[in-house]
Amino acid sequence: MLNENIAFIGAGNMARSLIGGLVADGWDPCALWAADPNEDQRSLVSQQWPKVHVTPTNEEAIAHCEVLVLAVKPQVMAQVARPLAAQVQARKPLVVSIAAGVPSEAIERWLGGDLAVVRGMPNTPALVGSGATGLVANARVNEQQRDLAESLMRAVGMTVWLTDETQIDAVTALSGSGPAYLFLFIEALEDAGTQLGLPRETARLLALQTAFGAARLALESDEDAATLRARVTSRGGTTEQALAVLEAGGLRDLMQQALTAARNRSHALADQLGRD
Numbered sequence: 001m002l003n004e005n006i007a008f009i010g011a012g013n014m015a016r017s018l019i020g021g022l023v024a025d026g027w028d029p030c031a032l033w034a035a036d037p038n039e040d041q042r043s044l045v046s047q048q049w050p051k052v053h054v055t056p057t058n059e060e061a062i063a064h065c066e067v068l069v070l071a072v073k074p075q076v077m078a079q080v081a082r083p084l085a086a087q088v089q090a091r092k093p094l095v096v097s098i099a100a101g102v103p104s105e106a107i108e109r110w111l112g113g114d115l116a117v118v119r120g121m122p123n124t125p126a127l128v129g130s131g132a133t134g135l136v137a138n139a140r141v142n143e144q145q146r147d148l149a150e151s152l153m154r155a156v157g158m159t160v161w162l163t164d165e166t167q168i169d170a171v172t173a174l175s176g177s178g179p180a181y182l183f184l185f186i187e188a189l190e191d192a193g194t195q196l197g198l199p200r201e202t203a204r205l206l207a208l209q210t211a212f213g214a215a216r217l218a219l220e221s222d223e224d225a226a227t228l229r230a231r232v233t234s235r236g237g238t239t240e241q242a243l244a245v246l247e248a249g250g251l252r253d254l255m256q257q258a259l260t261a262a263r264n265r266s267h268a269l270a271d272q273l274g275r276d
């Protein structure tokens with residue numbers, strides 16, 4: 001059982017996805033602290049994982065931690081981090097920020113400087129151990145802290161290290177936000193199947209299992225997605241007709257535009273928040 005003490009500042013959607021994934025993977029729940037001023041958010045943690053410590057005060061959580069996970073919204077990160085600087089400087093935990101668009105340099109500065117900071121961009125499938133996380137470390141992170149950040153995120157899915165912090169904006173656009181695109185795709189499949197006469201529940205189950213099966217097949221196969229797609233597409237058959245509609249509708253270009261918009265938002269947040 002892994003038992004480094006981890007303090008989550010913010011116990012919202014993403015923190016709970018990480019906590020759930022860590023506990024399911026065998027991380028000692030008594031080593032986890034979740035701080036959030038919102039009682040409803042704390043209750044959600046306590047109901048699901050009664051052994052995880054919850055507190056309304058960030059200071060109480062930090063007092064116990066070797067790893068500090070910053071999981072508040074980017075827009076409030078500066079005002080949350082600044083008052084914690086003295087305590088963080090006294091304790092010097094490994095700081096892991098999962099906030100979109102907030103540069104590690106700004107986080108280090110708000111917390112008083114000279115800190116090992118890892119930026120991680122996870123996604124909500126972490127809750128079921130199937131997350132994907134991009135990681136990038138600042139120059140102060142040593143080998144042991146790198147391993148610690150990686151094992152934290154690997155407990156909830158796969159991880160990739162990035163060589164350059166700017167790449168995390170693309171990771172945010174692809175896999176950070178990505179589950180939402182796939183949920184939209186699943187919703188659209190379900191609606192379309194229902195329109196074609198299937199009971200909604202039947203359409204829902206078929207859409208979900210098809211998305212799951214296709215992702216699993218692609219993950220476990222040596223072949224690329226284009227080859228796997230070609231295997232479904234019989235000449236003169238049904239798939240060919242559907243794919244022609246998707247290509248004519250500009251799905252690839254639309255996806256490029258969507259990821260670019262998400263990446264640009266991440267850049268804009270960095271520009272705006274990094275100046276604070």
Ligand SMILES: NC(=O)C1=CN([C@@H]2O[C@H](COP(=O)(O)OP(=O)(O)OC[C@H]3O[C@@H](n4cnc5c(N)ncnc54)[C@H](O)[C@@H]3O)[C@@H](O)[C@H]2O)C=CC1
Nearest residue numbers: 010011012013014036038041071072073074098099100122
């Ligand atoms: N939701 C997602 O899929 C992902 C989110 N992220 C990042 O994770 C961070 C959190 O996002 P979500 O969990 O979706 O947001 P959320 O709104 O669900 O959670 C944020 C939490 O911070 C709490 N909070 C506000 N002020 C606080 C304070 N002073 N001290 C402690 N906690 C405070 C709020 O009460 C809330 O529970 C964001 O920075 C986001 O960019 C990263 C990857 C994926």
Ligand SMILES: O=C(O)[C@@H]1CCC=N1
Nearest residue numbers: 099100172176177178
């Ligand atoms: O939408 C957002 O800003 C966050 C970051 C990635 C997923 N959710």
